[in-house]
Amino acid sequence: xxxxxxxxxxxxxxxxxxxxxxxxxxxxxxxxxxxxxxxxxxxxxxxxxxxxxxxxxxxxxxxxxxxxxxxxxxxxxxxxxxxxxxxxxxxxxxxxxxxxxxxxxxxxxxxxxxxxxxxxxxxxxxxxxxxxxxxxxxxxxxxxxxxxxxxxxxxxxxxxxxxxxxxxxxxxxxxxxxxxxxxxxxxxxxxxxxxxxxxxxxxxxxxx
Amino acid sequence: xxxxxxxxxxxxxxxxxxxxxxxxxxxxxxxxxxxxxxxxxxxxxxxxxxxxxxxxxxxxxxxxxxxxxxxxxxxxxxxxxxxxxxxxxxxxxxxxxxxxxxxxxxxxxxxxxxxxxxxxxxxxxxxxxxxxxxxxxxxxxxxxxxxxxxxxxxxxxxxxxxxxxxxxxxxxxxxxxxxxxxxxxxxxxxxxxxxxxxxxxxxxxxxxxxxxxxxxxxxxxxxxxxxxxxxxxxxxxxxxxxxxxxxxxxxxxxxxxxxxxxxxxxxxxxxxxxxxxxxxxxxxxxxxxxxxxxxxxxxxxxxxxxxxxxxxxxxxxxxxxxxxxxxxxxxxxxxxxxxxxxxxxxxxxxxxxxxxxxxxxxxxxxxxxxxxxxxxxxxxxxxxxxxxxxxxxxxxxxxxxxxxxxxxxxxxxxxxxxxxxxxxxxxxxxxxxxxxxxxxxxxxxxxxxxxxxxxxxxxxxxxxxxxxxxxxxxxxxxxxxxxxxxxxxxxxxxxxxxxxxxxxxxxxxxxxxxxxxxxxxxxxxxxxxxxxxxxxxxxxxxxxxxxxxxxxxxxxxxxxxxxxxx
Numbered sequence: 001x002x003x004x005x006x007x008x009x010x011x012x013x014x015x016x017x018x019x020x021x022x023x024x025x026x027x028x029x030x031x032x033x034x035x036x037x038x039x040x041x042x043x044x045x046x047x048x049x050x051x052x053x054x055x056x057x058x059x060x061x062x063x064x065x066x067x068x069x070x071x072x073x074x075x076x077x078x079x080x081x082x083x084x085x086x087x088x089x090x091x092x093x094x095x096x097x098x099x100x101x102x103x104x105x106x107x108x109x110x111x112x113x114x115x116x117x118x119x120x121x122x123x124x125x126x127x128x129x130x131x132x133x134x135x136x137x138x139x140x141x142x143x144x145x146x147x148x149x150x151x152x153x154x155x156x157x158x159x160x161x162x163x164x165x166x167x168x169x170x171x172x173x174x175x176x177x178x179x180x181x182x183x184x185x186x187x188x189x190x191x192x193x194x195x196x197x198x199x200x201x202x203x204x205x206x207x208x
Numbered sequence: 209x210x211x212x213x214x215x216x217x218x219x220x221x222x223x224x225x226x227x228x229x230x231x232x233x234x235x236x237x238x239x240x241x242x243x244x245x246x247x248x249x250x251x252x253x254x255x256x257x258x259x260x261x262x263x264x265x266x267x268x269x270x271x272x273x274x275x276x277x278x279x280x281x282x283x284x285x286x287x288x289x290x291x292x293x294x295x296x297x298x299x300x301x302x303x304x305x306x307x308x309x310x311x312x313x314x315x316x317x318x319x320x321x322x323x324x325x326x327x328x329x330x331x332x333x334x335x336x337x338x339x340x341x342x343x344x345x346x347x348x349x350x351x352x353x354x355x356x357x358x359x360x361x362x363x364x365x366x367x368x369x370x371x372x373x374x375x376x377x378x379x380x381x382x383x384x385x386x387x388x389x390x391x392x393x394x395x396x397x398x399x400x401x402x403x404x405x406x407x408x409x410x411x412x413x414x415x416x417x418x419x420x421x422x423x424x425x426x427x428x429x430x431x432x433x434x435x436x437x438x439x440x441x442x443x444x445x446x447x448x449x450x451x452x453x454x455x456x457x458x459x460x461x462x463x464x465x466x467x468x469x470x471x472x473x474x475x476x477x478x479x480x481x482x483x484x485x486x487x488x489x490x491x492x493x494x495x496x497x498x499x500x501x502x503x504x505x506x507x508x509x510x511x512x513x514x515x516x517x518x519x520x521x522x523x524x525x526x527x528x529x530x531x532x533x534x535x536x537x538x539x540x541x542x543x544x545x546x547x548x549x550x551x552x553x554x555x556x557x558x559x560x561x562x563x564x565x566x567x568x569x570x571x572x573x574x575x576x577x578x579x580x581x582x583x584x585x586x587x588x589x590x591x592x593x594x595x596x597x598x599x600x601x602x603x604x605x606x607x608x609x610x611x612x613x614x615x616x617x618x619x620x621x622x623x624x625x626x627x628x629x630x631x632x633x634x635x636x637x638x639x640x641x642x643x644x645x646x647x648x649x650x651x652x653x654x655x656x657x658x659x660x661x662x663x664x665x666x667x668x669x670x671x672x673x674x675x676x677x678x679x680x681x682x683x684x685x686x687x688x689x690x691x692x693x694x695x696x697x698x699x700x701x702x703x704x705x706x707x708x709x710x711x712x713x714x715x716x717x718x719x720x721x722x723x724x725x726x727x728x729x730x731x732x733x734x735x736x737x738x739x740x741x742x743x744x745x746x747x748x749x750x751x752x753x754x755x756x757x758x759x760x761x762x763x764x765x766x767x768x769x770x771x772x773x774x
Contacts, residue, residue: 027324027328031328034329072506072509075505075508076506078506079332079357079358079506080333081333
């Protein structure tokens with residue numbers, strides 16, 4: 001069997017990919033997701049992790065909705081004190097990945113076939129059971145969906161996807177150190193009086 | 209020095225002179241430390257909600273930050289309404305709450321509530337102080353956030369052990385106010401192009417213009433463009449100016465709403481196009497190109513499509529737009545506006561409108577006028593004439609009943625030299641009536657309370673009358689209202705009453721002349737509706753200019769009886 005041939009399915013709703021750099025403080029995740037929830041923007045996937053800068057976390061959020069929804073979401077996010085930077089991936093080239101664990105039911109008859117498909121997808125087997133194999137696959141959303149569709153006929157017992165993560169392509173670092181390097185340092189010291197942070201005077205996105 | 213004293217020292221170093229609050233178990237170290245800071249006045253309100261609204265009144269009158277304080281749990285949750293109110297009206301407010309000791313947080317301890325979680329959507333930002341060494345820095349930062357950009361409420365939650373822990377650092381000095389970005393010349397040029405070509409231009413100003421009143425006024429006069437002031441923007445343009453068209457929206461003036469509906473260019477400055485202002489959104493300014501001057505980028509294009517977004521300081525934008533202006537010669541537009549303005553009907557027979565008009569006509573330009581929420585609020589907004597900004601205090605965005613009276617106390621304490629007049633209804637006043645004690649305790653002498661008593665929750669009754677077949681469900685208060693004069697008397701506040709057009713002038717004179725804070729109850733007919741009105745869901749051009757003809761009404765007692773038996 002060959003690489004998946006499932007055509008890329010058109011989403012009923014367009015979706016937008018955002019990366020949000022936030023201060024790593026309690027309740028920041030709630031603050032961000034509550035903003036999306038309150039304004040009725042549906043989060044399709046959300047991944048959070050630390051960055052190369054101490055004190056700064058990075059979220060990748062996939063939102064359903066058209067450009068207007070995302071522009072409004074970005075402007076609301078920018079008002080949050082914890083938000084350091086927002087990267088709207090639709091404006092530039094990016095790479096994105098997702099990891100999925102898939103547990104597939106196997107029988108002695110189809111074992112070889114299942115393993116062959118997994119190999120075609122460059123998937124790894126991470127757990128072997130008498131009646132099931134668990135695969136790890138990374139890739140873009142289309143690849144993961146294709147993998148799951150290929151495995152479905154054999155019987156999928158469980159899946160877990162991490163949600164998408166993304167970085168802009170090229171060498172332009174997302175976080176210019178000078179923007180807030182001083183600020184993360186200033187989060188802790190007891191006496192030093194923090195200088196007012198530069199207002200994030202972002203030009204209004206050209207909506208009009 | 210412990211955390212609690214560091215808190216007061218930081219507030220004092222930021223020029224905070226008055227804090228409205230209410231003590232309790234989890235904030236006792238702060239109240240203990242207060243005794244070392246006589247330069248800061250603490251005002252003990254009778255309910256934390258009163259403290260929050262009083263701080264809002266302070267902030268709205270002065271433009272400076274208002275500070276309120278409460279203990280953990282129920283004290284903190286009682287601040288919530290004030291915080292939500294401040295959020296929607298962009299009021300710079302700092303709320304300090306005590307919390308249970310750090311090691312108890314998250315254990316459902318006595319009087320514990322997750323106040324930062326609760327207030328997350330209704331504050332600009334909030335903090336839990338987890339290390340005493342951070343406390344003064346956080347408070348300084350909170351004040352900066354509350355005041356900067358589009359102002360708003362910030363809450364700082366301080367666990368009890370942090371209040372008691374030793375602090376060894378310095379006390380921060382205030383942050384410089386961050387400069388508000390100036391609009392881009394490109395945006396201004398595009399706006400000017402539209403204005404020069406306009407045949408029927410209007411300027412609409414909101415609460416974000418209050419500190420740019422002089423610039424906005426100069427702009428309007430330079431171009432000779434008429435001005436509409438929203439409920440929040442009343443006072444940003446002198447109402448005596450012939451260019452003034454009134455207030456827009458649900459209870460806006462005929463001239464303002466018609467002008468919006470016919471305008472070809474609408475210049476909105478410092479406003480957010482609230483649904484009470486726009487009416488049905490796709491019917492709002494249907495013929496106009498919209499220029500939206502606004503500091504908060506998230507408000508541009510949020511509700512109304514904008515043709516020229518001008519992001520930045522209203523003051524600077526108005527100056528830039530006024531440069532090189534020459535009066536537009538649009539005689540037909542002016543004539544049309546004059547015709548609409550002439551349709552304004554002033555109340556000429558006894559009723560709530562007549563009473564409100566009689567009171568506001570006696571105000572001096574310096575007087576601060578507050579209102580609660582309801583019919584009297586809309587009547588005051590329609591009938592009062594404001595010449596200066598920050599003389600009109602009301603709950604615009606949240607529509608908080610109970611707001612007016614404590615806000616008037618806060619404003620009156622901020623400016624003891626001027627009269628702080630509040631117009632309230634019999635319903636809303638009773639939500640925070642206990643603050644009469646605050647007047648007495650601090651010997652506040654300049655707060656004048658006027659209760660328009662129609663024995664109903666009047667605005668709800670008006671809607672029931674118009675949209676619910678006159679089924680007056682749970683809005684009749686007449687049987688259970690207190691004797692407001694006796695109530696005031698119980699708190700040591702003098703009271704006056706009028707129940708007819710003949711009695712009213714003398715009562716108003718005596719009430720205003722009283723050297724103390726005083727209460728005036730005006731008993732008005734039960735049924736009185738506020739018009740003009742744009743029904744909910746209708747467009748501004750579908751407004752009802754006058755009240756539809758009434759059918760004869762049964763006696764109110766019967767109505768109340770029926771409602772009770774239903």
